[in-house]
Every structure is written in structure tokens, then in C-alpha cells.
Amino acid sequence: MGSGLSVNKSQAATISLEAQTFLRKLRHVPFAHLIGSFLTSPTQIHQFRATFAEKQATVEKELIEKYNISVTAIDIDGVPILILEPPFIKPENESKVLLNIHGGAFCLGNSRDRTGLLMATEMGIHIYSIEYTLSPEVQYPTARDECLKVYRHLVKQFDARNILGMSSSSGGQLMCSMLLCAQKEGLPMLARQYLCTPALDLAGYGDSMVFNDARDVMPVSLLVGMVQQNYQGDSDSKDPLYSPLYSEYTKNFPPTIITVGTRDCMLSTGVRTYWKMRKGGVSVELLVSEGMWHGFNWEETVPEAVEVRAVVREFLSQP
Amino acid sequence: MGSGLSVNKSQAATISLEAQTFLRKLRHVPFAHLIGSFLTSPTQIHQFRATFAEKQATVEKELIEKYNISVTAIDIDGVPILILEPPFIKPENESKVLLNIHGGAFCLGNSRDRTGLLMATEMGIHIYSIEYTLSPEVQYPTARDECLKVYRHLVKQFDARNILGMSSSSGGQLMCSMLLCAQKEGLPMLARQYLCTPALDLAGYGDSMVFNDARDVMPVSLLVGMVQQNYQGDSDSKDPLYSPLYSEYTKNFPPTIITVGTRDCMLSTGVRTYWKMRKGGVSVELLVSEGMWHGFNWEETVPEAVEVRAVVREFLSQP
Numbered sequence: 001m002g003s004g005l006s007v008n009k010s011q012a013a014t015i016s017l018e019a020q021t022f023l024r025k026l027r028h029v030p031f032a033h034l035i036g037s038f039l040t041s042p043t044q045i046h047q048f049r050a051t052f053a054e055k056q057a058t059v060e061k062e063l064i065e066k067y068n069i070s071v072t073a074i075d076i077d078g079v080p081i082l083i084l085e086p087p088f089i090k091p092e093n094e095s096k097v098l099l100n101i102h103g104g105a106f107c108l109g110n111s112r113d114r115t116g117l118l119m120a121t122e123m124g125i126h127i128y129s130i131e132y133t134l135s136p137e138v139q140y141p142t143a144r145d146e147c148l149k150v151y152r153h154l155v156k157q158f159d160a161r162n163i164l165g166m167s168s169s170s171g172g173q174l175m176c177s178m179l180l181c182a183q184k185e186g187l188p189m190l191a192r193q194y195l196c197t198p199a200l201d202l203a204g205y206g207d208s209m210v211f212n213d214a215r216d217v218m219p220v221s222l223l224v225g226m227v228q229q230n231y232q233g234d235s236d237s238k239d240p241l242y243s244p245l246y247s248e249y250t251k252n253f254p255p256t257i258i259t260v261g262t263r264d265c266m267l268s269t270g271v272r273t274y275w276k277m278r279k280g281g282v283s284v285e286l287l288v289s290e291g292m293w294h295g296f297n298w299e300e301t302v303p304e305a306v307e308v309r310a311v312v313r314e315f316l317s318q319p
Numbered sequence: 320m321g322s323g324l325s326v327n328k329s330q331a332a333t334i335s336l337e338a339q340t341f342l343r344k345l346r347h348v349p350f351a352h353l354i355g356s357f358l359t360s361p362t363q364i365h366q367f368r369a370t371f372a373e374k375q376a377t378v379e380k381e382l383i384e385k386y387n388i389s390v391t392a393i394d395i396d397g398v399p400i401l402i403l404e405p406p407f408i409k410p411e412n413e414s415k416v417l418l419n420i421h422g423g424a425f426c427l428g429n430s431r432d433r434t435g436l437l438m439a440t441e442m443g444i445h446i447y448s449i450e451y452t453l454s455p456e457v458q459y460p461t462a463r464d465e466c467l468k469v470y471r472h473l474v475k476q477f478d479a480r481n482i483l484g485m486s487s488s489s490g491g492q493l494m495c496s497m498l499l500c501a502q503k504e505g506l507p508m509l510a511r512q513y514l515c516t517p518a519l520d521l522a523g524y525g526d527s528m529v530f531n532d533a534r535d536v537m538p539v540s541l542l543v544g545m546v547q548q549n550y551q552g553d554s555d556s557k558d559p560l561y562s563p564l565y566s567e568y569t570k571n572f573p574p575t576i577i578t579v580g581t582r583d584c585m586l587s588t589g590v591r592t593y594w595k596m597r598k599g600g601v602s603v604e605l606l607v608s609e610g611m612w613h614g615f616n617w618e619e620t621v622p623e624a625v626e627v628r629a630v631v632r633e634f635l636s637q638p
Contacts, residue, residue: 008529010523010524010525010528010529011524011525011526011529013522013524013525014524014525014526014587014591015526203332204329205329205330205332205333206329206330206332206333206609207330207333207334207581207582207609207610208581209329210327210329210330211530211531211534211581212530215530262526262527262530262586262587262590263526267581268333268581268609268610271581271607271608271609272333272609274607275608275609275626286605286607288590288593288605288607289590289594290525290526290587290590290591290594291526291587307594
């Protein structure tokens with residue numbers, strides 16, 4: 001195994017002790033650039049998924065118990081949903097719902113992951129978290145269409161102005177592709193959304209995809225391997241609904257807050273999304289955090305993550 | 320000489336052709352990490368300054384002629400100032416003045432540099448550009464105090480609400496240190512300011528000071544060498560007026576827009592400044608540009624630079 005990510009004196013000086021510890025403890029898959037494609041191939045991905053799920057399950061269980069979160073499975077038009085409900089719903093959020101699409105390179109993760117659990121607790125809001133079908137069991141656009149089914153239902157059940165969105169990494173692709181489809185259908189747009197280090201360019205381009213490859217929590221070769229071998233199918237990498245960074249955005253698109261870190265391989269995607277949306281007239285905000293990695297936001301106690309989550313909640317709570 | 324900065328296919332896909340050409344043509348001083356300290360030592364810095372000035376003089380002359388900018392030397396309380404005046408002043412800017420503090424690691428550059436010339440032309444505004452004394456001729460805080468003298472005069476001559484600020488790199492240190500001193504003196508704050516890739520942490524800390532060292536237009540060893548050997552003197556690196564990132568900011572501090580790029584060694588400083596000011600209640604905006612380097616904003620025709628300058632002008636023009 002590798003020996004933790006490099007954090008020298010100049011880098012340590014500008015991040016929290018908790019973040020330093022996290023990075024120094026992290027172990028990359030050895031020789032990921034050589035064997036990444038094999039590890040993430042359709043024959044091997046189930047093993048990869050199981051290992052990932054085992055690690056996450058402990059965190060999920062702890063959060064559910066610690067915060068006494070009620071987890072209810074429902075079904076919307078054939079798509080499984082988990083409703084995450086903290087013991088205390090803030091009065092101003094009683095009629096609201098936060099739609100969550102989890103990350104995991106389309107191949108890993110589940111709707112009970114820490115992202116929704118932490119957000120439900122800290123924001124005091126109901127979360128509808130979509131259990132979309134993972135790849136390689138299905139390929140694009142099946143999961144996006146499942147999300148769209150759910151969205152069509154939710155805008156009938158709730159006033160769209162009471163729906164908020166959140167998504168992480170590959171979940172951002174599903175969310176934005178879904179919203180763009182919904183927009184074409186003439187459906188009303190949800191009120192506001194949070195894109196956590198969104199994977200909106202599945203062509204894998206960008207400055208930070210290169211310079212942060214070996215510095216981020218997961219080598220880019222593994223991310224690219226998972227997406228291209230299991231999810232992409234026959235899609236064109238730059239199809240504007242497959243890689244929503246290449247879509248055109250208009251003022252009608254929901255106000256969006258994007259978060260990334262300087263060690264994040266998707267820093268560039270966040271930056272490019274910000275400019276693309278801004279040029280289209282979308283009300284968009286980009287938060288960059290010093291020395292932080294892909295998905296750092298979901299570490300419960302790392303101060304930089306706590307800080308960013310507070311700003312995101314404030315953004316989502318605006319009228 | 321080196322062979323241009325690396326721009327691979329994934330990085331080229333997300334920046335303009337003009338930016339690619341700029342980066343590929345660039346030549347670093349060879350073995351800068353070995354001889355940087357020598358090249359920037361007080362005995363050698365004058366040669367370094369002369370070489371830099373010669374290159375810049377051509378660009379400056381071209382801009383002045385092309386845009387027919389009038390350049391007038393005045394003196395405010397013993398400090399030389401250049402007034403840069405484009406042929407057309409926008410009606411809404413007639414009573415306004417834009418105070419410019421140029422960059423150059425405190426050792427290089429002059430008040431006629433391209434930053435003020437471009438801004439005067441594109442914004443249609445009078446610029447007062449300070450010809451502060453460079454280092455090693457003087458050390459901190461002499462140049463800052465010269466700027467403060469000018470500021471004291473300007474707030475008497477103009478309504479502070481009609482004064483805007485702009486500064487680049489080390490000029491940002493002078494500007495922020497000056498504003499913090501002015502605030503302590505009870506002077507009114509200027510209306511809005513633009514910090515272009517500001518050097519507000521002269522301790523040289525930060526994630527991007529490490530990962531962008533060999534990727535940016537100037538190796539970090541040269542920047543650090545110039546500052547530490549010629550400007551710092553006996554100052555503590557983390558003195559809050561020497562490294563204004565370590566100051567506390569309050570709501571009264573002028574609304575600020577900061578620009579950096581992902582290839583910029585001062586990306587982290589921009590990010591940290593944004594968070595520090597935001598926490599203090601300052602109205603602050605951070606613009607990060609994909610694949611861009613330290614000071615890219617001042618390339619007249621690079622599309623990313625043109626785009627950012629437009630946003631900055633819009634910010635400075637707000638009431």
C-alpha cells in the first residue's frame with residue numbers, strides 16, 4: 001500500500017490538523033495507474049463495490065444511531081427511495097423536501113450514504129434519497145431516467161419551490177442531466193441546488209484531473225475506469241446530457257452552489273461549471289476550499305468540511 | 320532554457336488556443352530551484368529588474384500608442400504618481416479615480432505597467448498609479464507608507480466613495496496593508512477594490528505554492544528569493560500588516576473581488592483570502608479561472624483574461 005498523501009510544511013500550515021491526519025492516513029491502491037483499468041472492469045467491479053460498501057456501512061450505521069435518524073423505504077413509480085428523517089425538523093423546513101442523488105462513479109454507493117444522513121441532521125429537513133440502479137447492471141441513461149421519474153412525481157406531490165436538490169460527484173451528473181431533461185419537458189425547476197464536487201465532464205478533461213491525479217483521495221485512473229467501462233456504453237463523452245458541462249444553461253436553471261477543494265481532481269470541473277452557468281445567467285456560487293480533496297465535505301468533524309456545510313445550508317435556506 | 324510548460328491533451332481541452340500557445344512558449348530560468356536565491360540576491364536583483372523592465376517596456380509603449388493614453392507624472396506628498404488617462408472617460412466615471420498599485424515582488428515593475436494601461440482603456444477611467452520605491456533600495460514598510468501618504472491625500476481630494484482600488488500580486492499586499500492602516504487611522508474606505516492574484520501571505524504557505532511551483536510562469540523560489548532577501552528585513556512573516564492574510568477583516572473593509580487561476584502559485588492565497596474576508600463580513604467574491612497562471616489577467620487578447628477583466632469591471636462599476 002502507499003504511504004499517505006504528501007503534506008509538506010507549507011501545505012500543513014494552511015489546513016487543519018484533522019485534515020492533515022486524514023490525508024496522511026489515506027492509502028491508495030498500489031500501482032493504480034497500471035491496474036486501475038482491471039480493478040474497475042465489469043468483472044471486478046462487484047468486488048470493488050463490496051469493499052467500498054463495507055467501509056461505508058460502519059459510518060452510516062453510526063450516524064443513524066448517533067442522530068436517531070428514521071430511515072423509511074418507499075417506492076416512487078418503481079424507483080426505490082429512502083426517506084431520511086431526523087428527529088427534529090426545523091419549522092421553516094416542514095413543507096420542504098431535499099432530493100439527494102448520491103455519488104460513487106455510478107458503480108458504488110447507496111441512498112443511505114453519509115451525505116444524506118449528515119444533511120438531514122444538520123439542516124433539520126426530510127431527505128428523499130434515490131436508490132438508482134448502479135452500473136454495470138445498467139448503463140447511461142437508465143439511472144438518469146429513474147431520477148427523472150422521481151422528479152416528475154415530486155413536482156406533483158410538492159410545490160417545486162419547496163424542493164431542494166443535493167448531489168455529489170457522479171450524482172451531480174445525474175442531477176444536472178435530469179434537471180436539463182425536466183426543463184425540456186417544461187417541468188418547473190426545484191428551488192435551489194447544491195453540487196458537491198460535481199462530475200459534469202465525463203470526458204475527464206481538465207487541468208486538475210492531471211495535477212491532482214496522485215494527490216486526491218482516489219486516483220483518476222480508477223474514476224475514469226469505472227465510468228468508461230461500466231456506465232458510458234455507446235454515449236459520446238461530450239454529449240450535453242451525458243456530460244452536462246457541455247449543455248447550455250439559462251436563467252431558469254435553479255440557483256446553484258458548487259463546492260470543490262484545491263486537492264480535488266474535480267476542482268477544474270467545478271470552476272468550468274461555475275463559468276458555464278454564470279454565462280448562461282444562472283445564479284451560481286463557487287466555494288473552493290484550501291487543501292481539500294474530492295468529497296471532503298462529508299467528513300463529519302473536519303473543520304473545513306463543517307465550515308463549508310454551514311455555508312451550503314445557508315445558501316439552501318435562502319428564499 | 321526550459322521547454323515551455325506542460326499542457327497535455329486533457330489540459331489543452333479546457334483552455335483557449337491562445338493560452339496554450341502562451342504556456343508552451345514560456346521559458347523558465349534553468350535550474351531556478353538551485354540558483355533562484357543567487358539570482359534574486361541584493362547584488363544580482365538589479366540585473367534581474369533590468370531584464371524584466373526591458374521586456375515590459377515594449378508592451379507598455381505599444382499599449383500607450385495603440386490606445387492613445389495620456390501619461391502625466393505628478394507628485395503627492397513626495398510620492399511620484401502617474402496619472403493614466405484614456406481618450407474617452409465614461410460619463411459615470413468622470414468623478415471617479417482608480418488607484419493602482421503594481422506588482423513585481425516588491426523588486427520589479429513600475430507604475431506605467433500594463434495593468435493600469437489596460438484598465439484605464441477598457442474601463443474608461445482615470446488611473447492614479449503609485450511609483451512606490453522598490454526593494455532592495457528600501458524595505459518594508461517604506462513602500463506601504465508611501466501608498467498610505469497617497470491614500471490620505473486622495474480621500475481629501477476625492478470623496479472616498481469615488482475611489483476604486485486595484486492591485487496585482489505584491490501590489491495586493493501593499494494595498495491591503497495600506498487599507499488596514501487607513502482603517503486604524505479612521506480614514507474612510509475606498510468604494511470597491513480588485514485584488515489580482517494577491518500576495519497576502521509572504522510566509523509563502525499554501526497548497527498551490529507547492530503543486531503549482533513548476534507549473535506557473537515564475538518558479539516559487541524566485542518569488543520567495545526576491546521577497547525574503549530584499550523586502551522583508553526584520554519583519555515577522557506572519558505579522559498581520561506584513562502578511563495581511565493574518566489580519567482580521569470587518570464589514571467596513573471595501574467590497575473586494577479576487578482573481579486567480581488553477582495553475583497559479585497563489586491560487587491558495589486567493590482561496591484563503593476569500594474565506595478570511597468572508598468570515599469577517601466583507602462582501603467578497605473569488606473568481607477562479609481554469610488552467611490560468613499568475614497574472615494571466617493582463618494578457619490583452621487571451622480570451623480567459625478578456626472574460627475575467629469584463630467581470631471585474633462590472634464589479635468595480637457597481638454602486
